[in-house]
Amino acid sequence: MGNTLRKFNQVKQSLLEERARHYDEAKTVIQVGSATCENAAGAEDVRAEFEKLLKASGRDDILIRQTGCTGRCSQEPIVGVFVPNQFPFKYEKMTVAKVQDIFQQHVLGGQPVVELILDKKTSILYSRVVTFSSLSTVSTGLPSKWAPIFQERLKAQGLPVDTIRAFTGGCLGLYPAGEEGDRVGMMVFPEKVIYAFSTEQELDQIIQSHFIENKTFESLLVKVDPLINRFFSLYGDVAFFNKQTRLTLRNSGIIDPESLADYIANDGFEALAMVLSKNDPQYVIEEISRSGLRGRGGGGYPTGRKWQDATTSPDPERYVVCNADEGDPGAYMDRSTLEGDPYSIIHGMALGAFAIGARQGYLYVRAEYPLAIKRLENAIAQCREANLLGTNILDSGFDFDLEIRLGAGAFVCGEETALMYSIEGKRGQPRLRPPYPTQSGLWGHPTVINNVETWANVPVIIQHGADWFARIGTESSKGTKVFALAGKIKNSGLVEVPMGTTLKEIIYHIGGGVPEGRSLKAVQTGGPSGGCLPASMIHTPVDYESLQQAGSIMGSGGMIVLDDQDCMVAVSKFFLEFTQDESCGKCVPCREGTLRMLEILRRITDGRGVMEDLDKLERLGRLIQKTSLCGLGQTAPNPVLSALKNFREEFEVHIREKRCPTQKCSQLIKYEINPDKCTGCTLCARRCPVGCISGTARQPHVIDQERCIKCGECFNVCKFDAVNKR
Amino acid sequence: MTNQSTLHPDVVAFIEECLGREHPESFLMAVLHKVQDYYGFLSQAHMYEVAQRLQVPTSTVSGVSTFYHFFRLKPRGKYAISVCLGTACFVKGADNILEAFKTELGIELGETTKDGLYSLENTRCLGVCGLAPVVTINDKVFSQVTPQQVPEILNRVLSQDTEKTAPTPA
Numbered sequence: 001m002g003n004t005l006r007k008f009n010q011v012k013q014s015l016l017e018e019r020a021r022h023y024d025e026a027k028t029v030i031q032v033g034s035a036t037c038e039n040a041a042g043a044e045d046v047r048a049e050f051e052k053l054l055k056a057s058g059r060d061d062i063l064i065r066q067t068g069c070t071g072r073c074s075q076e077p078i079v080g081v082f083v084p085n086q087f088p089f090k091y092e093k094m095t096v097a098k099v100q101d102i103f104q105q106h107v108l109g110g111q112p113v114v115e116l117i118l119d120k121k122t123s124i125l126y127s128r129v130v131t132f133s134s135l136s137t138v139s140t141g142l143p144s145k146w147a148p149i150f151q152e153r154l155k156a157q158g159l160p161v162d163t164i165r166a167f168t169g170g171c172l173g174l175y176p177a178g179e180e181g182d183r184v185g186m187m188v189f190p191e192k193v194i195y196a197f198s199t200e201q202e203l204d205q206i207i208q209s210h211f212i213e214n215k216t217f218e219s220l221l222v223k224v225d226p227l228i229n230r231f232f233s234l235y236g237d238v239a240f241f242n243k244q245t246r247l248t249l250r251n252s253g254i255i256d257p258e259s260l261a262d263y264i265a266n267d268g269f270e271a272l273a274m275v276l277s278k279n280d281p282q283y284v285i286e287e288i289s290r291s292g293l294r295g296r297g298g299g300g301y302p303t304g305r306k307w308q309d310a311t312t313s314p315d316p317e318r319y320v321v322c323n324a325d326e327g328d329p330g331a332y333m334d335r336s337t338l339e340g341d342p343y344s345i346i347h348g349m350a351l352g353a354f355a356i357g358a359r360q361g362y363l364y365v366r367a368e369y370p371l372a373i374k375r376l377e378n379a380i381a382q383c384r385e386a387n388l389l390g391t392n393i394l395d396s397g398f399d400f401d402l403e404i405r406l407g408a409g410a411f412v413c414g415e416e417t418a419l420m421y422s423i424e425g426k427r428g429q430p431r432l433r434p435p436y437p438t439q440s441g442l443w444g445h446p447t448v449i450n451n452v453e454t455w456a457n458v459p460v461i462i463q464h465g466a467d468w469f470a471r472i473g474t475e476s477s478k479g480t481k482v483f484a485l486a487g488k489i490k491n492s493g494l495v496e497v498p499m500g501t502t503l504k505e506i507i508y509h510i511g512g513g514v515p516e517g518r519s520l521k522a523v524q525t526g527g528p529s530g531g532c533l534p535a536s537m538i539h540t541p542v543d544y545e546s547l548q549q550a551g552s553i554m555g556s557g558g559m560i561v562l563d564d565q566d567c568m569v570a571v572s573k574f575f576l577e578f579t580q581d582e583s584c585g586k587c588v589p590c591r592e593g594t595l596r597m598l599e600i601l602r603r604i605t606d607g608r609g610v611m612e613d614l615d616k617l618e619r620l621g622r623l624i625q626k627t628s629l630c631g632l633g634q635t636a637p638n639p640v641l642s643a644l645k646n647f648r649e650e651f652e653v654h655i656r657e658k659r660c661p662t663q664k665c666s667q668l669i670k671y672e673i674n675p676d677k678c679t680g681c682t683l684c685a686r687r688c689p690v691g692c693i694s695g696t697a698r699q700p701h702v703i704d705q706e707r708c709i710k711c712g713e714c715f716n717v718c719k720f721d722a723v724n725k726r
Numbered sequence: 727m728t729n730q731s732t733l734h735p736d737v738v739a740f741i742e743e744c745l746g747r748e749h750p751e752s753f754l755m756a757v758l759h760k761v762q763d764y765y766g767f768l769s770q771a772h773m774y775e776v777a778q779r780l781q782v783p784t785s786t787v788s789g790v791s792t793f794y795h796f797f798r799l800k801p802r803g804k805y806a807i808s809v810c811l812g813t814a815c816f817v818k819g820a821d822n823i824l825e826a827f828k829t830e831l832g833i834e835l836g837e838t839t840k841d842g843l844y845s846l847e848n849t850r851c852l853g854v855c856g857l858a859p860v861v862t863i864n865d866k867v868f869s870q871v872t873p874q875q876v877p878e879i880l881n882r883v884l885s886q887d888t889e890k891t892a893p894t895p896a
Contacts, residue, residue, distance in 0.1 A: 037854045040867035073856020330813030332853030367759065367796050368852060405752075406759055408794030411850070425754035426786070427793040443749065486814035486855035493856055527813065560813045574816050578850065584793075 007394040008273035011386050012264050019261035028062045028107060030054075031080035034257070035069035035339045036371050037332075042095065043077035049099040050079075062107060068340020070253035071494025072240055075118060080234070081106050087190040088234050090118040119238050126165045128211075129189040129237040133169035135180035135196055135222070136471075143184045144168045149200065150186075153207055164211075169236075170243035170509075171498055174222060175471070185222065189237045194222040230254060230266065243510045244496050245472065247480045248296075248333075248456045252340030252494075257375050260382040263343035269388055271462035272350050276396035284355035285311070288458065290466035292478030297323060297414070297451035298526065298555045299631075300477075300544040303458075306448055309438035310356045313446040318358040320349050321442070321449040323419055324365040324372070327411040328527035329578060331558035333482040334452035336494055338365070338372035341456070342379040346389065346402060348455035351462055353400045356448055360401060362423050364413070367406045376404055411528075411582035415630045416449045418584070429586045430630035451556065453482055473499035477543035481557060487524075488563035490515045495559075497542070504538040507561060518563040522646070526555025528575045528582075529635030531642030532568060551642045553635070567664035568647040569654050573601040575639035579632060590633030593624040597640060605665040609655040618644060663725060666710045670726055673714075675700035677722035684714035684723065732771050733779075734764045741779045751782050754790055758797055767798040803838040803845035805883055807831075808862045812851030815859040819873075823859055824848065826873035830880060844880075 032038075032047040050064055072078060075092035081102065082088045089112045091102060098116055105111050114125045130150065132143040147166040154161050172185045172194065186195040186203075188210060195206050197220050209217035231250060235241040246252075255262040263269070275284055289304025310318060322345055326334040338345065349361045365373050380402050383389040391399045405423045412418045413428040420442050422428035441447020457479060461469045473479050477499035483506060486492045490512030497506060503523055507513065514520050520535045525542075531552035533540060540550045547554050562571065580594040597620050603609045621637030621644075628634045644651060653659055660668040673684070673693075680698040685691075692708050695701030703714065715723040731738055737760050744753035757780060761772050768791050777784040791797045809815075809824045824846075828834060831844055838845035854860055857869035863883055871879070 036852070037856055040854050040857055040860070040869050073854075076856065326853070327850070329811070329816075329851035330855055331851070332855055335853040368849065406756065407796075408755055408759070409796035409850075410794050422755065423752060424749070425752040425782075425790070427789050429793075484855060486858065487817045492814070492858075524813070558813065560817060562817060566817055571817070574813070 002277070004277040004394045004396040005273055007387070008269070008277075011388070011394070012269075015261040015264050015386065019259070019265060023063065023065075026061075026084055028084065029080070029082040030062065030064045030107060031067050031082065032064065033069055033076060033078045033253075034066035035336060036369070037069055037073050037336075038077050039371075041076040041093075045096050046077050046079060046094045046099055049096045050103060053099065053103045057103075057108065059108075066256055066258070067254060068252040068257045069336045069494070070235065070241070071249060071336060071496075072118065072238075072491070073493040074491055078118060081112070082234075083107075083110060086110070087112075087237070090235070090238065091116045092118040119240060125163070127160075127163045128165070128191075130164060130166045131169035131187045131236065131242050132166070133185040133187065133242070134171045135183055135185040136171060136175045142182060146184055146186070146203070150203060150207075153200075153203060154211070157207060157212065159207075159211055165237075167239055167242075169239070171245055187232065187236060187242075191216070192233045192236070195220045196222045240491055240493070240510060240512075243505070245480050245498050246496050247460050247472070248337060248344075248453050248482050249340070249494065249496050250460070251344060252336060255341060255343075257340050257342060258378055260343060260379065260386060260388075263341070267463060268343055269347055269459075271459045272347060272354075272388070273394060275351060275354060275462060276394055276398055279396070281311075281355045281357060284351055284462065287462055287466045288355070291461045291469040292466075292473075292476075293454065293457055293461060293469070294477065294544065295450060296453035296457070296481065296556070298529065298553060300554060303450060303454055306438055306450070307352065307356050309436070310446040310448045313439055315445055316357065317445045318356050319442045319445060319447040320353045320356065320358045320361040321419070321423070321447055322349055322361070322363045322455050323414065323416070323449055323451045324363055324369075325407045325414045325419060326366060326369075326452070326556065327414045327582075328529075328556050328558045330486055330524075330527055330560050331484045331556055333484050333494060333557045335369050335372055337452050337456055337482075338369065339375055342372075342375045343383070344456045344459055345376075345452055346379055346383055348458035349402065350389065350393070350400055351458050352448060352450070352455070354398055356446070358448070359399045360403070362442070363402060363404045364419050364423055365404055365406060367408055373404060373406065380404070410584070411578075412584045412630070412632050415632055418630070419449065420447065427584075429584045430632070432629060453557070474541070474543045476545055481542060481554065483525075483542075483557045483559040485511050485559050485561070487560040488514050488518065488566070489561040499543045500541045502539050502541050503533070506542070506559070507538065511561070514561065514563045518565060520561065521564050521566055522562045522568065522571075524552075524560040524562060524571070524639070525558065526553035526635075526638070527558040528579045529553060529631065529638055530555045530558075531638050532562070532571065532646060533642070534646045551645060553638070565662050565664075567660055567662040568643045568650050569601065569605055569660070570662075570664045572640045572643040573598070573605060576601060576636065579636040583632065583636070587627075587629035587633060589624045589627040590629065590636060593620055593628075594633070594636050596620055597624070597637065601640070604651065604654050605660070606667045607654075607658040611652070611655055613655065614644060614648070614651055617641075659726075666712070669710050669712070670705065671703055671708060671710065671712070671715055672724045672726070673701050673703055674722045674724055677720050679720055679722070681719070683717050683719070687713050687717050689713065731775065733761065733775050737761055737764060738779065741776070744780065750780065751786075754780060754782055754787065755794070758787075758791055762797060766802045767800055801838070801842075803843050804887075805844045805863050806847060807844055808847045808849045810850075810852050810854075810858070810860040810862070811848045812855065812858075814855035815851075818858045820859040822873045823861060823871055823876065826876040827861075830876050843884075 033043050077094045079091045079094045132146040150166050183196045183198045206217050209215050231246045285307045293303040294300040410428045413422045415430045418428040418430040437447040470478050480496050482496045485495050495510050522532045524532045544554050576598050580598050583590045585591045600613045621641045624637050678700040685693040692704040715725050744750050773787045777787045861868045861871050
């Protein structure tokens, strides 16, 4: 079996040599984000402009590279300028106009353009950035006191406090929880070293050595885990990233998603080579079982157990499937992973296939994700060429290949039995389980289906070990979870945190809270299958059990923040409209039940609701949960039921007072003309599509409430603020 | 089988390729995607020919093409306007944007303007929630759209079009 490792090293060597021909650490690198979101924000134009300027400059010691999305969505496009021996600078919200400045001043001149730096709130160019973080995988609260003490000490030493930025970071994940004692991690940029200390004396020693004598203080230095460090060494100075723990997204924003060599240079396929040389499938299953990895698609079924289940069947023809049918509206973790690091998914699937004895795998991807599909196709082709897919992989005798199958916009195909029918070319309608796919899946053969995030975790676990992985997270939920933070949030984007992190930490510490001075009203997790948690439950930790107890679910990772301007009735209706529309129609409770619920909700938002409707909604909801055939129907009532539980009074106001407190339900809005302000300009009367505004010129006008269709045109066009909306 | 194919030779070649592989019938959706790429929608004639060539019942082709939202059974306008109605876009007012397009174009969701220039569709999340609300017109993405911008967006699309008419249907 030594052949396999030798073969892998050959493959690795030749890829790295090829990479070295055009990539050189000694060169200045301009790294431009390239993903659906980056491109939508204009990244392609930005890159083209850099290329134009680079060509005109005639310099051959500067490289332009692409990378996937880092997850800092609201600041995109993001460009990194990495000059050797300089701080890795990242610029936000790039435009073609800004490219000129950055290219002249920074790339050619070596002077960063301070005002354009990502997440920079001041005009100061810091010489050093220092973050105080928990050394373990849970935040202890200890680090937060050190930033001010550190600044005081600097001041006492007469050091320039203004140019050294200090803030509290997240968890470094270097030790099992509790083992770090009262020690705190201190990461210093641009040197990218981490110290561990617990007393003020030790902090003084670090300051003396590192900040005054410019020497690393060896005795308190921590040997950092390479995985987390790699991301942090490029992005750790940015608070948004520093508070995260990146396992699934470890390569997003670092590697070129179209370069296998880049993935290989970042430990890619090491785990597969190791496992194939060991030639012990059971070892892989045991590692995954011991790691405590659970399905990241929302169900949370233990991955190791699923794999084990598939091996118990006597049928030798088995399949692995990646569920990349990310249909939950408001979630895009999988898109970003596929676009930013497709190799990790292939790698994870190859490991899974080896473990269960499958020779063929399928990637079921949404047709709505063209860039992800393109990158996967490219990655599969490169892997085949490098003998990492195909027959006799790395001379080990193991055969495995992958095929991409496109979805076609059916949400229900995220359900595993429906997904399998769709791969078989049929209508994606779920069937009863058991038999589970691990017993009878694709074409009747045992099939393991995991989602993108689950597969992406597999190589990390095999490479670093189950024990290492199991340190991260909580007792029953191990590892990290990626959330797509969106809605009324300042820093919308992708956030990967250890399980057990509270909603509050995610929303406020990483997400920056609710913008425009509004207040948090609710957090919606789990999309159309999840629930709305009120602001009072913000201390809930994110793990499978806690979220379920609180009345929501982990789901696949959508996290929508709602503020005081959002109507919970309208939001419930939105989700139900979605599931109703996506119901496949096979079983009656889901097909008819969700429609009846939707009719009731429409009645309420149209001002025709009665109080009994609320009980009806609850009764119907529980019935649908209990009697539907598949997960779609069983969870479809969740958003409505959780909103009813937590925001009942809002439903009651809609019914009793025929009023929408947030003015979102258009049929409950009343437009009236204030006669004191109305000048009789006749504009509203001329614009009203139904002609229900009457009055003579220069006299106050009146809206006929009976005929008004609440379109809001009068409110929008009035130049005198005379139309009241309530 | 008839020699007079109504399908593009590439599609025919793709079907031939699928027939040589394991579980050829499982490529039905892939074939339909390809047909739609070429023609913009799935016509009766094309679906019938796909059934013939791929050797699957016409009822199956019809069942699959009507089950999945992504497959269109009617021709689309030259400019396909798609308003994202995902959660993030919804809470940021995507419904108002959809209304604005309806008013401006005088059509309902799923319809095409009489001149064949615009069709109005919705999509459930493009996964660019950080830029919500989002509208796509063909492949171009418009981010953080407001209802007020709608007429301007339509003007911009038309001003970049030199012909300003829809292509005559093939």
